[in-house]
Amino acid sequence: xxxxxxxxxxxxxxxxxQRSGAKNVWRNLFCPxxxxxxxxxxxxxxxxxxxxxxxxxxxxxxxxxTIKMISGILxxxxxxxxxxxxxxxxxxEKNARNIGAVFGQRSRLNWxxxxxxxxxxxxxxxxxxxxxxxKNVDMxxxxxxxxxxxxxxxxxxxxxxxxxxxxxxxxxxxxxxxYLDEPTIGLDVLAKQQIREFIKERNRREGxxxxxxxHDMKDLDSVCRRIIILEKGRILxxxxxxxxxxxxxxxxxxxxxxxxxxxxxxxxxxxxxxxLDKDHRLVVAYSPAEMTTAQLVGxxxxxxxxxxxxxxxxxxxxxxxxxxxxxxx
Amino acid sequence: xxxxxxxxxxxxxxxxxxxxxxxxxxxxxxxTYRCSFVINCISQAMDYAVAFLLMWVMISAFDSxxxxxxxxxxxxxxxxxxxxxxxxxxFFNIMNHLPGQIWKGxxxxxxxxxxxxxxxxxxxSFICNYIAHITLSILxxxxxxxxxxxxxxxxxxxxxIRILLFGSLIYGGLFLIVSGSAFLVTKTDAxxxxxxxxxxxxxxxxxxxxxxxxxxxxxxVPYGFINFYPLRELLGKEETGGLGYLAGWSPVAAIVFFxxxxxxxxxxxxxYKSSGS
Numbered sequence: 021x022x023x024x025x026x027x028x029x030x031x032x033x034x035x036x037x038q039r040s041g042a043k044n045v046w047r048n049l050f051c052p053x054x055x056x057x058x059x060x061x062x063x064x065x066x067x068x069x070x071x072x073x074x075x076x077x078x079x080x081x082x083x084x085x086t087i088k089m090i091s092g093i094l095x096x097x098x099x100x101x102x103x104x105x106x107x108x109x110x111x112x113e114k115n116a117r118n119i120g121a122v123f124g125q126r127s128r129l130n131w132x133x134x135x136x137x138x139x140x141x142x143x144x145x146x147x148x149x150x151x152x153x154x155k156n157v158d159m160x161x162x163x164x165x166x167x168x169x170x171x172x173x174x175x176x177x178x179x180x181x182x183x184x185x186x187x188x189x190x191x192x193x194x195x196x197x198x199y200l201d202e203p204t205i206g207l208d209v210l211a212k213q214q215i216r217e218f219i220k221e222r223n224r225r226e227g228x229x230x231x232x233x234x235h236d237m238k239d240l241d242s243v244c245r246r247i248i249i250l251e252k253g254r255i256l257x258x259x260x261x262x263x264x265x266x267x268x269x270x271x272x273x274x275x276x277x278x279x280x281x282x283x284x285x286x287x288x289x290x291x292x293x294x295x296l297d298k299d300h301r302l303v304v305a306y307s308p309a310e311m312t313t314a315q316l317v318g319x320x321x322x323x324x325x326x327x328x329x330x331x332x333x334x335x336x337x338x339x340x341x342x343x344x345x346x347x348x349x
Numbered sequence: 350x351x352x353x354x355x356x357x358x359x360x361x362x363x364x365x366x367x368x369x370x371x372x373x374x375x376x377x378x379x380x381t382y383r384c385s386f387v388i389n390c391i392s393q394a395m396d397y398a399v400a401f402l403l404m405w406v407m408i409s410a411f412d413s414x415x416x417x418x419x420x421x422x423x424x425x426x427x428x429x430x431x432x433x434x435x436x437x438x439x440f441f442n443i444m445n446h447l448p449g450q451i452w453k454g455x456x457x458x459x460x461x462x463x464x465x466x467x468x469x470x471x472x473x474s475f476i477c478n479y480i481a482h483i484t485l486s487i488l489x490x491x492x493x494x495x496x497x498x499x500x501x502x503x504x505x506x507x508x509x510i511r512i513l514l515f516g517s518l519i520y521g522g523l524f525l526i527v528s529g530s531a532f533l534v535t536k537t538d539a540x541x542x543x544x545x546x547x548x549x550x551x552x553x554x555x556x557x558x559x560x561x562x563x564x565x566x567x568x569x570v571p572y573g574f575i576n577f578y579p580l581r582e583l584l585g586k587e588e589t590g591g592l593g594y595l596a597g598w599s600p601v602a603a604i605v606f607f608x609x610x611x612x613x614x615x616x617x618x619x620x621y622k623s624s625g626s
Contacts, residue, residue, distance in 0.1 A: 091460075116462055119461065141374060
């Protein structure tokens with residue numbers, strides 16, 4: 021049986037529409053216009069124990085709402101959710117013992133105290149056995165390189181140091197499931213790298229099922245084996261990251277720099293699509309299956325005086341953008 | 350049945366221990382801003398000391414206020430202040446932080462913990478900032494009982510503690526109602542001002558106010574039960590004003606009001622889970 025099972029779940033919010041203008045103040049106050057907004061619409065998926073799953077989506081696509089529902093914070097409007105055999109929002113306290121959650125945009129650490137004090141509070145709240153607690157603290161400090169700052173008040177820590185402490189905190193009680201909502205937001209490259217390695221290592225060693233949301237596609241590419249793409253509350257794609265790449269890597273991107281144009285005409289839409297033409301830079305998308313690089317260069321040079329060019333296979337970010345653009349049409 | 354009772358006692362003890370641990374950390378954090386804490390206490394004490402002084406000057410100039418002399422009125426004030434201080438020690442931080450937590454989403458972090466919402470908030474919100482209120486009101490109480498030539502016997506002390514206990518419970522209920530409304534309306538400043546400016550009613554004998562306010566301060570928001578009704582009995586005053594012989598009903602009023610406030614808080618918290626922020 022799957023560890024996390026989400027079946028036909030919807031969640032809607034009632035949003036009050038504010039009419040603008042002074043004459044509408046009273047109407048806004050006493051009979052506001054309400055609009056039902058679907059944060060999540062009829063989504064279903066199942067996650068097995070030990071999986072590393074990435075959620076991708078634009079702001080407002082429903083990632084956070086989904087995580088809040090499976091972690092027991094919000095009730096779904098309809099549908100069923102089961103986590104480790106229990107319903108997370110009806111048995112919130114029981115479910116909470118089993119999960120760790122990091123919401124990257126805010127901190128659960130006491131800013132006036134060193135992180136170790138917040139760890140001790142966590143130990144009390146989760147009733148962690150003292151021996152296991154000490155073992156975990158020592159291990160996490162070593163693994164995340166936190167020796168230098170574990171006695172410094174949190175308000176003096178850098179963003180990356182704080183995030184390491186947050187993630188360590190959420191794993192002290194050895195949860196079976198870890199929810200990470202944008203854990204690498206605003207971090208430098210090294211901190212990101214260390215956090216990614218740590219998440220992967222915990223998953224490999226302890227089999228912690230991890231659900232991760234991020235806007236940084238490199239996070240997902242390097243950490244997750246499976247991704248779920250959400251758009252306007254619906255699932256657009258759910259599957260292995262490899263399959264995603266195969267399915268959506270139909271186009272390559274070529275970037276040219278040019279000295280000038282040969283004619284006033286532009287490249288007609290066809291096998292080559294112009295994505296950008298500005299400041300002597302031309303970016304085109306083309307399908308490697310349909311034309312060779314030589315053909316491409318030949319075609320472009322009929323319109324532009326090319327100085328230089330590079331070709332790259334699209335990364336996930338480009339592919340996701342491609343999907344969104346297709347949806348928008 | 351006995352198992353269930355044992356279990357809830359064990360729960361209560363656990364939350365008490367949690368309060369102890371949280372308070373230890375809060376004090377440690379506070380000590381990094383020692384100066385700010387001391388100045389805060391001094392300024393609050395001065396604030397209320399001046400209020401006491403003005404009241405004494407005013408009432409001694411008029412001789413008495415509807416049959417209550419200056420010391421008796423100051424006693425009313427000090428009982429109200431003491432109860433407010435005790436309730437604030439436990440509940441003020443909940444009220445102070447909850448709207449922000451809900452607004453910014455920090456309340457989600459409470460919900461992902463394996464704890465009951467209200468006991469956890471209580472455990473994590475204990476503060477010592479009301480030392481000034483409590484010390485000052487004890488000093489004034491002692492002064493007033495001395496001036497009224499009422500020796501503080503054990504029996505009197507027991508009655509005083511009873512009054513203060515149920516008074517604190519009523520203030521606690523008020524704090525909870527304002528806090529709970531944060532789940533429904535997010536911003537609670539307005540309700541706080543209504544509830545706690547109305548508190549001034551409890552600084553004076555209820556009988557000097559118009560009948561409408563007397564009824565409101567008895568039935569709607571039971572300020573009268575914090576100090577006026579029980580002190581009227583304690584001081585052996587005539588049963589004028591307010592709603593008759595209500596002193597004995599203070600404990601009932603306090604318990605009913607506090608229970609209703611808890612229910613309101615929990616129902617509102619449930620509302621949060623179905624609507625989100």
